């Protein structure tokens with residue numbers, strides 16, 4: 505029986521820690537961290553995520569603003585909004601929910617964000633710092649994965665971490681974070697992806713498997729090394745007429761067959777997802793503290 509890694513509980517603890525640090529920042533510096541969200545279009549998942557992130561802000565004592573723009577908004581209008589927030593001293597973090605409509609150049613939008621306010625950690629400056637291994641705002645999902653591993657005492661030094669998926673949001677940054685020569689990293693990292701003829705050749709070698717390809721339940725127990733730790737980053741909507749909403753959430757891992765093989769595994773929902781939001785709170789606090797002159 506695998507240990508079920510309770511991301512929801514760990515995320516709650518982190519948010520409580522951020523709330524306490526925020527209280528102190530207000531008391532000592534008179535600064536309330538402020539986070540601005542930009543939501544473009546009507547993507548239902550994006551709407552849910554932004555709402556959840558806004559609620560988390562309330563919970564930890566941040567100020568937040570959400571601006572919603574129509575699907576056909578001009579790119580210049582998006583860039584102007586970011587430019588306003590870059591100059592606004594009450595805003596310490598800027599988050600543009602992705603994906604954006606295809607007529608908007610996502611990279612141009614990310615690059616317009618002031619790197620010190622880039623609480624998603626997607627700006628090339630922050631990505632570059634992550635690669636080099638110097639302090640910076642780190643992407644929230646990878647940061648949440650590393651924090652989950654730390655708080656469940658999973659030793660990474662010398663272990664083989666296999667990342668499935670090479671996205672800019674998860675695969676590439678988590679691989680780079682875990683190969684750094686520092687505590688809670690120093691792993692041997694393999695990244696595999698759709699270019700592989702047979703991904704199970706790689707997944708079977710993993711001491712720690714990080715599944716982040718965004719395809720429902722493709723990693724099965726037969727593809728795992730017995731005793732491995734499984735981190736499931738997938739949040740896939742799978743049609744399910746028996747549910748009220750008409751769908752259920754499924755990870756990239758087939759939990760039923762993987763759980764008996766693994767020594768520890770994250771559930772979906774309730775694993776990595778809540779950690780992403782907790783790390784967004786942590787990043788926004790950090791950005792505000794840096795701007796207020798705190799370490």
Ligand code: GUN
Pocket residue numbers: 599600601602603624644645673780
């Ligand atoms: N879309 C999916 N994941 C993310 C994320 O971490 N940040 C933003 N801004 N958009 C996303």
